[in-house]
Amino acid sequence: MNQTLWLFAGIGLLMVLATLVGKLLAWRKGNDAVIANLNARINAWWVMVFAIGIAFMFGLYGVILLFFLVSFYALREFLTLTPTRDSDYLALVAAFYFALPAQYLLIAIHWYGMFSILIPVYLFLLMPILSSLGGDTTHYLERTAKVQWGLMIAVYCVSTVPALMTLNIEGYEGRNLMLIAWLIFVVQLSDVLQYCCGKLFGKHKVAPKLSPSKTLEGLIGGVLLATMLGAGLYWITPFTPWQAALIALLVNLLGFAGGLVMSTIKRDQGIKDWGHMIEGHGGMLDRIDSVCFAAPVFFHVVRYWWA
Amino acid sequence: MNMLIGWLTGLIANCITLAARFITGARAIWLGCHASHNRRLYFANHSSHGDFVLLWASLPALLRKRTRPVAGAEYWQNTALKRFISQRVFNAVLVPRGSQGAGNPLAPVQQALADGDSLIFFPEGTRNLSESPLLPFKSGIYHLAHACPDLELIPVWITNLNRAMPKGRYLPLPLLCTLRFGAPIKLQDEETKVAFLERLRLALLAMSREDV
Numbered sequence: 001m002n003q004t005l006w007l008f009a010g011i012g013l014l015m016v017l018a019t020l021v022g023k024l025l026a027w028r029k030g031n032d033a034v035i036a037n038l039n040a041r042i043n044a045w046w047v048m049v050f051a052i053g054i055a056f057m058f059g060l061y062g063v064i065l066l067f068f069l070v071s072f073y074a075l076r077e078f079l080t081l082t083p084t085r086d087s088d089y090l091a092l093v094a095a096f097y098f099a100l101p102a103q104y105l106l107i108a109i110h111w112y113g114m115f116s117i118l119i120p121v122y123l124f125l126l127m128p129i130l131s132s133l134g135g136d137t138t139h140y141l142e143r144t145a146k147v148q149w150g151l152m153i154a155v156y157c158v159s160t161v162p163a164l165m166t167l168n169i170e171g172y173e174g175r176n177l178m179l180i181a182w183l184i185f186v187v188q189l190s191d192v193l194q195y196c197c198g199k200l201f202g203k204h205k206v207a208p209k210l211s212p213s214k215t216l217e218g219l220i221g222g223v224l225l226a227t228m229l230g231a232g233l234y235w236i237t238p239f240t241p242w243q244a245a246l247i248a249l250l251v252n253l254l255g256f257a258g259g260l261v262m263s264t265i266k267r268d269q270g271i272k273d274w275g276h277m278i279e280g281h282g283g284m285l286d287r288i289d290s291v292c293f294a295a296p297v298f299f300h301v302v303r304y305w306w307a
Numbered sequence: 308m309n310m311l312i313g314w315l316t317g318l319i320a321n322c323i324t325l326a327a328r329f330i331t332g333a334r335a336i337w338l339g340c341h342a343s344h345n346r347r348l349y350f351a352n353h354s355s356h357g358d359f360v361l362l363w364a365s366l367p368a369l370l371r372k373r374t375r376p377v378a379g380a381e382y383w384q385n386t387a388l389k390r391f392i393s394q395r396v397f398n399a400v401l402v403p404r405g406s407q408g409a410g411n412p413l414a415p416v417q418q419a420l421a422d423g424d425s426l427i428f429f430p431e432g433t434r435n436l437s438e439s440p441l442l443p444f445k446s447g448i449y450h451l452a453h454a455c456p457d458l459e460l461i462p463v464w465i466t467n468l469n470r471a472m473p474k475g476r477y478l479p480l481p482l483l484c485t486l487r488f489g490a491p492i493k494l495q496d497e498e499t500k501v502a503f504l505e506r507l508r509l510a511l512l513a514m515s516r517e518d519v
Contacts, residue, residue, distance in 0.1 A: 072481070076481050076482060076483055077483065079480075079482060080467060080482045080483040084470065086473055089473055089476060089480070092480050092482075093478060093480065096480060096481055097478070276334060277332075
């Protein structure tokens with residue numbers, strides 16, 4: 001409990017600092033689009049930190065509910081931009097009303113075996129069956145593949161975050177919430193630091209065709225700083241400082257790759273953001289793209305070596 | 308008793324509005340105009356029975372009170388529940404379909420405009436279930452504009468509702484819908500019916516493009 005308080009106090013201090021810097025910049029530079037966006041992002045961060053804090057107070061079920069909602073919003077953003085046809089109706093019903101709640105229910109009852117194969121195996125088979133019942137062959141494979149992809153990213157990958165609660169780690173009992181806090185904090189801070197380093201020192205574009213805003217300076221600076229922070233926070237994890245550093249590096253690189261992949265999809269679709277629900281950030285998927293790629297690998301690394 | 312019914316219909320209206328907004332995440336984008344108390348006729352593409360509910364729900368609460376959907380009498384009068392919803396909850400103006408019956412079928416619509424109400428209108432006349440984005444417009448909207456020269460006609464493009472509430476299915480899908488409001492259009496002096504309808508059609512189609 002002490003650790004939780006310390007962590008949230010630290011995050012609160014960081015947020016106050018960010019808010020002050022944002023206000024100072026707005027006061028110094030006046031009406032600047034980048035600064036306005038920065039302040040919108042900081043305000044949205046306040047809301048997100050509060051949402052996570054409240055979910056943490058309710059423990060396992062709070063975290064499950066929070067990420068269920070995250071998955072719901074992410075899935076609807078993804079499927080809204082996926083050109084399905086009338087024949088996919090049953091498959092979409094199964095995605096929204098069966099796969100999504102079932103995945104989180106399986107975490108609540110700690111059924112790991114089913115949790116890990118429901119979407120990648122059973123839904124992978126069920127969805128095309130349902131889609132084929134409609135009898136429409138137009139872009140059939142493309143449609144079913146895209147719906148499955150949306151389920152994997154928005155539901156399966158996101159659900160591995162609350163699933164961290166179900167791991168039994170020796171000598172770490174009752175503290176799994178801190179594992180979630182560490183992952184989210186490190187990955188999201190890596191995003192923020194990449195953005196800051198990119199805006200301050202960014203010169204060389206790292207993937208000009210996929211995501212013109214990502215720079216080499218931002219990538220190196222952000223990932224290194226977030227990795228150091230992850231190592232510095234080893235005391236809330238079951239890891240030693242070196243293990244924490246290595247795992248932080250791993251999830252930060254995966255997070256960067258996730259941002260790149262999701263940005264490639266957006267570019268292919270001809271859109272800038274997945275949605276509009278988070279002021280300054282875009283949609284839910286814009287905010288969690290890095291977590292989607294980092295969380296499943298993190299979950300299995302911890303499960304394999306620590307649980 | 309009347310107060311109770313008024314309270315009840317208001318509550319039902321709020322529930323339907325909230326549900327429609329929650330399921331579709333309805334996002335109104337005012338591109339060509341702002342929300343206003345001016346007497347207006349919102350004309351939109353029609354692909355689902357939920358169209359007018361969503362358009363109505365996306366207006367600010369104060370405007371909703373004075374904005375009435377124009378709907379087909381046959382569909383909205385054939386059961387007691389539909390009659391209650393269309394007349395009591397949404398205060399719809401019901402018009403008979405086609406030219407059956409004597410007299411001017413648009414008379415109740417013109418009466419509503421004369422009372423100072425704004426309207427939600429679907430100029431295609433029927434739900435568009437074809438692959439083309441819009442069906443040809445019926446001439447009713449021209450006659451309304453002709454009868455009220457100061458009426459502001461606002462094009463509103465509704466996206467995705469046909470996917471969120473597909474025809475003949477009961478369970479809606481929670482896909483995101485967007486409503487794009489265009490700039491007001493008025494009938495110009497000596498503008499012919501054909502030219503005016505084409506101008507309205509193009510203005511509505513222009514709102515369907517994502518990049519505007």
